[in-house]
Amino acid sequence: MKKKCTALFTTIASWIPRLSFSLALVTVIDAPSFAQVREIQEVEILGQPQVKEDEVTVRVKLQGKENKPVVPLTPDDFTLRARKQLSAQEWSDWNNLEKEEYWQTWKSPDEAVQVPVWMIFLLDFSGSMNREDRRGVEKFTGAINAIRSFNEFASENLEGNIQISVVPFGIGGNNCPIQPIDDEQLDRFLPVGDFKLTNYLDNLEKRSPCAATDIYSPLKKAIRFFSNPYDQRFSPNQTELSQENFQTEITEPQPQLAIILLSDGYHNAGNDQQNMDEVKQLLNENSNIIIHTLGYGLTPQQLGEKYKLGREANRADINRKIVQEGEFVDKNLLDSLAEITGGISSFSADADVIAQQLPLFLKALLGEYEITYTDPSGERGSTHEIQVGITSPKTEKMIYSQPKRYRITVFGRSLPLSTRLIILSLTLLTLGVGGVLPFYFWGKWLQKSEN
Structure with a gap:
């Protein structure tokens, strides 16, 4: 009886971290604006399949409407199918892999091994961040408090290696000293829950935002920083390979790389189209980076209603002095940047809502399933x-990922018994023909020679 009780308590204890994780995520997405969606838009196999002998592991990520996390799924919602290459141009038919016969393990996001997460928070340091939001909270203070809340949530409820770097950005001037963003600034990562991060946020809050808004330059620098192929933190033993030159074995899953861009303004340094093209090119060269954006202020529609324009406000209204410059937030730009990488774009003029959005970003990063077969x-x-x-919970339609290629290594499954017997027989026959018979005839020749 005592052994049974001990085993029961051990089992319960092992489930506590998983339950805490699930309950924490339920708490942050309980509000309607954070509800997980039921309609799946995309299924993706992350990186290359991991191969160990004849066992293959894939990590799967789902995207729902507006790139939000999808409601939790069960193994019955998943289907695996595989095919074998017969020749250079020929493949076998797709073969459905039945769970009872081929599946070894299925892990939900709560159970799957969490990969390291590296997050860069690009925090708008423009003068408009001194303005108060809808609740009367100074925007810069509201943004700092949001990062504080995120830090507390992640450190108290999540396990794993989650590192964040908070970098203020903007164009300074004579009366606005701000250090240009470089790799040293971007590389000031601290683990969530570290007291140094708390101290840094406290000191940052004491500063007064005063810069002009330049969104593209810091964003491009952050992308280049994450794209360093020699930094093993961001590219551990992995390279993005073509289907013709794919990798057969991967030692570690790719870490999650995220840039969180929080701004209450618009890019006013010019060359918008050229900058956007450069951002797209950089992201095309590194598809592992996710960009999430947070617009802190009124939407163009809300701004149009405030000034009774009868339409959405736009940047031209600033030049005509119809809308105050410090109130316009370029929602289209923020939406476009997030859309490039399949990230989430959120918008609010409320500091509390801004704080609630950040855990949702993390949920989207960590929402990976793992299947070994x-x-x-x-x-x-x-x-x-x-x-x-x-199978999408809403439409009940089957949505397939793009196929990913892998190769069974030379240390794959042992050959079938029938094949091994054939090989043994051929080996003995070869030894007999090539070894015994020559000696037999040589002996006959010697006997004849003696006679």
């Missing part, structure tokens, strides 16, 4: 493709 053939050196299909 046995390859149907397990033939050494053979090449295969895998697809993951999900």
